[in-house]
Amino acid sequence: MLTINVAVLLAFIVVMRLRRRTQARSRMDEKFTVVIxxxxxxxxAPTDLGQGILNVLTQLVQGISDAH
Incomplete structure (x- = not known):
């Protein structure tokens, strides 16, 4: 039995959609990409990967705000 992680499938779809040329995208196509x-x-977000990304972004934002 083949199981597909939905997050991996969506990530693949996002990468494939973003590889297309910008001029070839309609407004509806862009909205669909945003929803995906x-x-x-x-x-x-609730996974370990999501928490790691959140921690990295938090540290980045704190570093930028401390620099000002």
Missing amino acids: VLALGVLI
Whole structure:
């Protein structure tokens, strides 16, 4: 039995959609890509990977705000 992780599938779809030329995208196509990316974010957020990304981004933002 073949099982596919939904987050991996969505990540693959996002990469394939973003590889297309910008001129070839319609407004509806761009909205669909945004929805897919949001769904991917919701799936990744509670995982260890999502928490790691959050920690890295938090440190980056703190570093930038401390520099000012």
